[in-house]
Amino acid sequence: MSMVPTLLSVEGLTKSYGGVHAVRGVSFELRAGEILALIGPNGAGKSTCFDMLNGQNTPDSGRVTILGEDTSGKKPRAIWRLGVGRTFQITATFPTMTVRENVQVALVSHRHQLFNLWSSTPGFARDESGRLLDLVGMGAYAERPCGELAYGDLKRLELAVALANQPKLLLMDEPTAGMAPRERIELMRLTATIAREQSIGVLFTEHDMDVVFEHADRILVLNRGALIAEGSPEEVRGNAQVRAIYLGEGLVYDARHREGAH
Amino acid sequence: MAFYVVQFLTGLASAASLFLVASGLSIIFGVTRIVNFAHGAFYMLGAYLAFTLTERLEGALGFWGGIVAAALVVAVVGVLVEMVLLRRIYHSPELFQLLATFGLTLMVQDIVVLIWGPSDLLGRRAPGFKGAVDFFGQSVPSYDLFLIVLGPVVLGVLWLLFQRTRWGILVRAATQDRDMVAALGVNQKWLFTSVFAVGVFLAALGGALQIPRDAVHHAMDLRIIVEVFVVVVIGGLGSIIGAFVAAVLVSELNAFGILIFPKISIILVFLVMAVVLIVRPWGLFGKPEAPARRTPGLTVNPWRPWTSNERLAAVAALIVAAGLPFFGGNYALTVGSEIAIFVIFAVSLHFLMSVGGLASFGHAAYFGLGAYGVAFLAKLAGLPMIACLLLGPLLGLVGAAVFGFFAVQLSGVYFAMLTLAFAQIVWSIAFQWVAVTGGDNGILGVWPEKWAASPSHFYWLSLGIAALAVLILRIIVFSPFGFALRATRDSPLRSEAIGINGKRIQWTAFVIAGTVAGLAGALFAYLKGSVFPDNMGISLSVDALVMVLLGGVETVFGGVVGAIVYKALNIWLVSQTDWSKLVLGAFIVLIVVAFPKGIVGTLESILNRRRKSSSSNSPLLTSRIETAE
Numbered sequence: 001m002s003m004v005p006t007l008l009s010v011e012g013l014t015k016s017y018g019g020v021h022a023v024r025g026v027s028f029e030l031r032a033g034e035i036l037a038l039i040g041p042n043g044a045g046k047s048t049c050f051d052m053l054n055g056q057n058t059p060d061s062g063r064v065t066i067l068g069e070d071t072s073g074k075k076p077r078a079i080w081r082l083g084v085g086r087t088f089q090i091t092a093t094f095p096t097m098t099v100r101e102n103v104q105v106a107l108v109s110h111r112h113q114l115f116n117l118w119s120s121t122p123g124f125a126r127d128e129s130g131r132l133l134d135l136v137g138m139g140a141y142a143e144r145p146c147g148e149l150a151y152g153d154l155k156r157l158e159l160a161v162a163l164a165n166q167p168k169l170l171l172m173d174e175p176t177a178g179m180a181p182r183e184r185i186e187l188m189r190l191t192a193t194i195a196r197e198q199s200i201g202v203l204f205t206e207h208d209m210d211v212v213f214e215h216a217d218r219i220l221v222l223n224r225g226a227l228i229a230e231g232s233p234e235e236v237r238g239n240a241q242v243r244a245i246y247l248g249e250g251l252v253y254d255a256r257h258r259e260g261a262h
Numbered sequence: 263m264a265f266y267v268v269q270f271l272t273g274l275a276s277a278a279s280l281f282l283v284a285s286g287l288s289i290i291f292g293v294t295r296i297v298n299f300a301h302g303a304f305y306m307l308g309a310y311l312a313f314t315l316t317e318r319l320e321g322a323l324g325f326w327g328g329i330v331a332a333a334l335v336v337a338v339v340g341v342l343v344e345m346v347l348l349r350r351i352y353h354s355p356e357l358f359q360l361l362a363t364f365g366l367t368l369m370v371q372d373i374v375v376l377i378w379g380p381s382d383l384l385g386r387r388a389p390g391f392k393g394a395v396d397f398f399g400q401s402v403p404s405y406d407l408f409l410i411v412l413g414p415v416v417l418g419v420l421w422l423l424f425q426r427t428r429w430g431i432l433v434r435a436a437t438q439d440r441d442m443v444a445a446l447g448v449n450q451k452w453l454f455t456s457v458f459a460v461g462v463f464l465a466a467l468g469g470a471l472q473i474p475r476d477a478v479h480h481a482m483d484l485r486i487i488v489e490v491f492v493v494v495v496i497g498g499l500g501s502i503i504g505a506f507v508a509a510v511l512v513s514e515l516n517a518f519g520i521l522i523f524p525k526i527s528i529i530l531v532f533l534v535m536a537v538v539l540i541v542r543p544w545g546l547f548g549k550p551e552a553p554a555r556r557t558p559g560l561t562v563n564p565w566r567p568w569t570s571n572e573r574l575a576a577v578a579a580l581i582v583a584a585g586l587p588f589f590g591g592n593y594a595l596t597v598g599s600e601i602a603i604f605v606i607f608a609v610s611l612h613f614l615m616s617v618g619g620l621a622s623f624g625h626a627a628y629f630g631l632g633a634y635g636v637a638f639l640a641k642l643a644g645l646p647m648i649a650c651l652l653l654g655p656l657l658g659l660v661g662a663a664v665f666g667f668f669a670v671q672l673s674g675v676y677f678a679m680l681t682l683a684f685a686q687i688v689w690s691i692a693f694q695w696v697a698v699t700g701g702d703n704g705i706l707g708v709w710p711e712k713w714a715a716s717p718s719h720f721y722w723l724s725l726g727i728a729a730l731a732v733l734i735l736r737i738i739v740f741s742p743f744g745f746a747l748r749a750t751r752d753s754p755l756r757s758e759a760i761g762i763n764g765k766r767i768q769w770t771a772f773v774i775a776g777t778v779a780g781l782a783g784a785l786f787a788y789l790k791g792s793v794f795p796d797n798m799g800i801s802l803s804v805d806a807l808v809m810v811l812l813g814g815v816e817t818v819f820g821g822v823v824g825a826i827v828y829k830a831l832n833i834w835l836v837s838q839t840d841w842s843k844l845v846l847g848a849f850i851v852l853i854v855v856a857f858p859k860g861i862v863g864t865l866e867s868i869l870n871r872r873r874k875s876s877s878s879n880s881p882l883l884t885s886r887i888e889t890a891e
Binding site for chain 2 (some may be wrong): 054075076077080081086088092093094096097101104106108109113114116117118119120121122124157161164165212
């Protein structure tokens with residue numbers, strides 16, 4: 001295990017907004033080929049943590065190292081250049097382009113052709129874009145306008161776009177949010193297969209515990225900005241504190257809501 | 263000292279009218295998201311109507327009654343406009359409402375001349391405020407003092423209206439999030455109409471109150487609308503207090519600028535606006551704009567390169583156009599050259615707007631810079647024509663590189679306003695730096711050399727360059743760069759996440775568009791044999807916008823068709839009728855209502871529908887989903 005290189009290492013990540021400590025001293029590591037889930041109740045700091053990894057937010061203190069490079073304060077586009085692909089909780093695609101063109105733009109960027117004023121994009125990297133779309137099962141939709149796709153298909157397209165970078169690391173923020181249950185399992189199974197085959201490290205946040213326990217190699221549990229547990233699915237499932245947070249507090253909030261409603 | 267105090271008071275008095283008009287514009291924009299270009303027209307109508315009413319009605323009551331009645335009548339006109347015209351186009355693409363209100367402005371310009379004649383009208387002086395107040399040896403008109411008091415009073419009334427009434431709360435809520443307000447069951451239709459009525463009332467009142475101070479004339483609409491844009495942008499769109507503070511700031515800058523920096527007085531205001539926009543892009547009292555929501559169910563047909571048939575058709579059209587010298591006279595050829603030049607200009611803006619999503623309100627700056635570039639090179643350096651045509655547009659390139667760098671830091675309406683400010687700065691330099699640019703007299707005697715001097719040769723030259731410009735821009739649209747630019751427009755979030763530096767891409771696009779516009783300006787200088795500050799004026803920038811919108815923004819080819827139709831119609835109307843603006847304005851309004859996608863956009867959707875119905879055996883499998891929010 002020690003031979004496998006560390007892709008992502010996070011040390012003492014901290015961020016607060018005013019008096020609210022959104023993330024407090026979070027540290028963890030991610031190795032190549034590993035699928036790591038970041039879970040926690042609403043407001044635990046998952047999104048803030050995630051945004052600091054992908055460059056959309058800068059930490060107050062702490063360090064993020066991706067593939068040996070300190071990325072704190074770097075822009076998302078610089079992080080992509082390191083070999084990081086990402087998908088969004090709410091899909092972000094180019095609605096006025098076809099499915100294939102969405103992937104082609106990512107390939108244009110990957111091959112440093114963004115300021116090429118002369119070539120014709122429709123013929124650009126057709127094989128590669130087709131291969132990526134086939135990989136995520138979207139080959140048949142290649143010439144469809146992206147704006148017509150169903151939500152689950154948009155999620156798969158995002159995965160293809162993220163893979164265009166030949167990434168070493170995939171950051172997926174709630175990859176299955178808004179999808180039907182069967183689609184969820186399929187998408188994560190697909191992601192896991194690709195990640196294992198290509199030895200890509202995957203970090204994802206997720207609300208659906210079925211998805212988490214089925215696919216994650218390791219799970220990080222975040223509560224009120226701090227890591228409270230870390231381990232294999234079995235270990236986390238058996239952790240008393242995690243159970244208390246997921247079940248106990250949930251019930252408390254529920255009861256308060258009901259009282260407030262009357 | 264007393265002199266400066268008096269100057270200050272004069273500035274405050276001017277601020278009152280400006281504030282009234284600006285607050286109206288701001289309220290309308292806040293709720294309806296319409297940049298109401300016709301606001302200046304309503305201001306002007308208010309002034310003309312007030313002139314007539316105060317002449318007819320006797321006494322003090324007649325005067326003040328006339329002022330208020332004029333504003334009320336114009337407000338009713340505004341309501342009719344909103345109900346008949348704007349309601350049909352709230353869901354049209356962004357900026358299309360601007361085109362409609364611009365059409366209205368054109369119509370009103372001719373209508374007031376039709377009714378009141380072309381000469382300036384001097385109104386009655388206000389009863390009770392006819393004299394002047396002595397102030398340490400300097401006299402201040404007492405009407406000015408009245409206006410100085412009126413400004414804060416109106417501000418107070420508006421504040422009460424917005425804070426203390428149910429209507430005001432709805433307006434504020436809609437300014438923040440109108441979708442949410444609609445979801446709560448508020449009747450949007452009447453909210454919009456009432457807001458529009460109040461906004462127009464304020465504009466007309468501002469105009470009516472000007473008559474004791476200034477002559478009423480038929481160009482006062484454009485003059486005020488530019489100033490009002492500046493005020494609203496400095497103050498922050500949608501903020502009443504902001505409009506007040508900015509109106510005072512702008513008026514004082516005008517009052518003192520002329521004393522302290524007489525050479526750059528016009529620039530001063532726009533310089534301040536540019537600085538404010540760069541430091542605080544949403545204005546002094548505004549709030550950052552929430553990201554725009556896409557209209558649900560909006561699907562755009564992806565662009566595709568030409569099929570070989572379409573390519574043949576384009577070549578055939580070019581050949582037909584090239585045949586004009588064989589059957590057209592000299593006049594037709596000159597008109598043809600001008601149209602070709604405006605095709606170049608329009609496609610350059612169209613590239614920026616449709617591919618880049620950047621609607622520049624000041625594109626004429628780069629057209630004009632190209633023209634002046636040629637004039638300098640030809641007159642001062644004495645370079646041959648070919649060299650001038652190649653090097654002249656470089657001035658446009660430099661201008662676009664400098665201004666574009668700042669402009670692309672902003673987006674949406676604020677981008678539009680900053681480009682407008684930059685264009686006004688360039689215009690002011692051309693206008694005021696008489697020693698170099700000749701000021702209002704321009705630079706004369708920029709004639710083409712012998713080989714290009716005959717109308718047919720010049721026509722072929724213009725047509726050739728136009729065809730080349732269109733071809734090159736088309737290649738760029740489908741190049742990797744063009745896709746990166748569209749990607750940045752479609753989703754800044756996603757494009758950044760795949761390694762695209764959006765600002766740098768947009769900046770490059772801005773420079774490309776500016777250079778091509780400069781090329782058009784360079785040719786234009788040779789066509790007219792002269793250059794004037796108007797070559798970079800607002801009306802030219804607006805012309806370009808109209809051409810693009812007329813052709814259709816969401817098309818690859820809209821700029822070309824828009825330019826040909828608009829320019830040909832414009833030239834033809836001017837030669838046929840004295841009321842060309844009225845007809846042209848009505849035509850624009852009609853197009854907007856009948857073909858909200860522009861001419862090419864409408865043709866394309868008709869073709870697409872046919873294509874779909876002919877292959878309708880395969881039903882659409884996917885359900886259309888609302889675009890992720």
